[in-house]
Amino acid sequence: MTGRLGRSCRIATVLLVAVACQSVPARATVARLPEATTRATGVVTWAASADRLEEGTADRGYRLVVHTSVGGGDLRIRLSNAFGDRPLTLDSVYAGLQRQGAALRPGSNRRLTFGGARTVTVPAGAVAWSDPLPGKLPAAVNLVVSLHTPDATGPATGHGMAMQTSYLTQGDHTAEAGAADWTETTGSWWYLDAVSVRPSNGATGAVAVLGDSITDGWQSTTDLNRRWPDYLARRLGTAGTTVKGVADEGISGNKVLADGAGQSALHRLDRDVLALPGVRTVFLFEGVNDLKAHTGVTAADLIAGYREIVQRAHAAGKCVVAATVGPFEGWSEWDPAAEAVRQDVNRFILTSGEFDAVTDFDHTLRSPYVRERILPFFDNGDHLHPNDKGMHALAEAVDPGSLDCTR
Known part of the structure; x- marks a missing residue:
C-alpha cells in the first residue's frame, strides 16, 4: 500500500503539480459552513450561472467537465444550492484532469474537503466553497469535478445548457479514474457553479x-x-x-x-x-x-x-x-x-x-x-x-x- 500511495503522489505531482499528497481521515463529518466555505478567495478560472434544474436524484454521481481560463494553485470549487428548497448533502467530491470522455488522467483525481470534512451540507439558498487543494491547476485544460449526492431530493441547482458533455452514474464512483461506471451523459452542469485558483x-x-x-x-x-x-x-x-x-x-x-x-x-x-x-x-x-x-x-x-x-x-x-x-x-x-x-x-x-x-x-x-x-x-x-x-x-x-x- 505504501508503494502504491507514493506512486500516486508522484503522478499527481506531474499532472496537478501537487505540492502535498495527504490522506484524509476515513471518518466523514458534515461541514457546518464556516467562513472559509462561504467566502471566496483567489481568482475565478471558470464559472457558469446557476438556475433551477429538474428534481435531484438520490445516490447519484456527477462527473462534470469544465474548461479553465487562468492557471494557478490552491484550487477551490463553489457548490450551489441556490434554487434548492431543502439542504443538499454531498458526501464525496473529487477533482482531476480529463483524459478522454469520462476517463481521467491517471493520478490526477484528488479528494476535496469542506472545512476539513469529506462531507458538506449546503443549506437551501446557499453556496459553499471547498478548502484549497494544494498544487497547481494549468490554464486552458479540462478540469473534471466528480460529485456524489447520497439523498438529494427537491429542485436541483445547476446550469442547464452547458454545451459540454458531462457524465452520470448511480452510486459513488467519484474516486475512480476510469470511465467504466460513468455510462450516462448530461448536457448540464449540476451543483457546481465556480472554480477558483491562486495565480502566481x-x-x-x-x-x-x-x-x-x-x-x-x-x-x-x-x-x-x-x-x-x-x-x-x-x-x-x-x-x-x-x-x-x-x-x-x-x-x-x-x-x-x-x-x-x-x-x-x-x-x-x-x-x-x-x-x-x-x-x-x-x-x-x-x-x-x-x-x-x-x-x-x-x-x-x-x-x-x-x-x-x-x-x-x-x-x-x-x-x-x-x-x-x-x-x-x-x-x-x-x-x-x-x-x-x-x-x-x-x-x-x-x-x-x-x-x-x-x-x-x-x-x-x-x-x-x-x-x-x-x-x-x-x-x-x-x-x-x-x-x-x-x-x-x-x-x-x-x-x-x-x-x-x-x-
Missing part, C-alpha cells in the same frame, strides 16, 4: 461576462469550447494584461429586467458576478431578450437597468465594459418597434460615457448591406445567434486593455 502573479484578475444565450454559447460547437468568452480567454492568456480569468455568466433566454429564463441580470448580479473571487471587470452584453419579447420594454427601461448594474458594480469596486446589442432581423420576434429600441439603446451605450469602456458588437456582427441583419458569414441560420466564426469575431472585437482597469 498576485496582480492577476478576472472578467465576468453577464449575458444571454450568445454568451452562453448557443449554436457554438459542443465540447470544443467555442463560446465567445472561451475565445476571449485564449486571447487574454497571451495578451499583455493582468486580466486572465474569464467567468461565463450567460443564461440562454436571460433578460436584464425580468425573471424568466433564469433570474434577471439585476437579480443575479451579486451571486453570479460580484461575489466571484478576483473579478475586476464586469462585461455587460445583454438586452436583446428584453426588447424582442413584446412586453413594452422601452429604451428608457433598459437604460435604467444598465445604470443600476453600473452603479452596483462600481460600488463593489468593479469596472463595467458594455457591448452593444447585436442585430436580429429575421428572427421570429423581430419587428420595427424592437429595432428602434435597439438602435436607441446602442446609441446610449456608445455615447453616454457612463461605462468604463464599450465594445461595438453590433458593428462586428451586422451586415454592411442591411444593418438590421447579422452578416451571413457569422449567422448560424436563425438570424440571431453567431456560429463559431461569429463567436471568434466577438472575442477579437474586445480590447484586452479595456478589461484591465481599476476603480
Whole structure:
C-alpha cells in the first residue's frame, strides 16, 4: 500500500503539480459552513450561472467537465444550492484532469474537503466553497469535478445548457479514474457553479461576462469550447494584461429586467458576478431578450437597468465594459418597434460615457448591406445567434486593455 500511495503522489505531482499528497481521515463529518466555505478567495478560472434544474436524484454521481481560463494553485470549487428548497448533502467530491470522455488522467483525481470534512451540507439558498487543494491547476485544460449526492431530493441547482458533455452514474464512483461506471451523459452542469485558483502573479484578475444565450454559447460547437468568452480567454492568456480569468455568466433566454429564463441580470448580479473571487471587470452584453419579447420594454427601461448594474458594480469596486446589442432581423420576434429600441439603446451605450469602456458588437456582427441583419458569414441560420466564426469575431472585437482597469 505504501508503494502504491507514493506512486500516486508522484503522478499527481506531474499532472496537478501537487505540492502535498495527504490522506484524509476515513471518518466523514458534515461541514457546518464556516467562513472559509462561504467566502471566496483567489481568482475565478471558470464559472457558469446557476438556475433551477429538474428534481435531484438520490445516490447519484456527477462527473462534470469544465474548461479553465487562468492557471494557478490552491484550487477551490463553489457548490450551489441556490434554487434548492431543502439542504443538499454531498458526501464525496473529487477533482482531476480529463483524459478522454469520462476517463481521467491517471493520478490526477484528488479528494476535496469542506472545512476539513469529506462531507458538506449546503443549506437551501446557499453556496459553499471547498478548502484549497494544494498544487497547481494549468490554464486552458479540462478540469473534471466528480460529485456524489447520497439523498438529494427537491429542485436541483445547476446550469442547464452547458454545451459540454458531462457524465452520470448511480452510486459513488467519484474516486475512480476510469470511465467504466460513468455510462450516462448530461448536457448540464449540476451543483457546481465556480472554480477558483491562486495565480502566481498576485496582480492577476478576472472578467465576468453577464449575458444571454450568445454568451452562453448557443449554436457554438459542443465540447470544443467555442463560446465567445472561451475565445476571449485564449486571447487574454497571451495578451499583455493582468486580466486572465474569464467567468461565463450567460443564461440562454436571460433578460436584464425580468425573471424568466433564469433570474434577471439585476437579480443575479451579486451571486453570479460580484461575489466571484478576483473579478475586476464586469462585461455587460445583454438586452436583446428584453426588447424582442413584446412586453413594452422601452429604451428608457433598459437604460435604467444598465445604470443600476453600473452603479452596483462600481460600488463593489468593479469596472463595467458594455457591448452593444447585436442585430436580429429575421428572427421570429423581430419587428420595427424592437429595432428602434435597439438602435436607441446602442446609441446610449456608445455615447453616454457612463461605462468604463464599450465594445461595438453590433458593428462586428451586422451586415454592411442591411444593418438590421447579422452578416451571413457569422449567422448560424436563425438570424440571431453567431456560429463559431461569429463567436471568434466577438472575442477579437474586445480590447484586452479595456478589461484591465481599476476603480
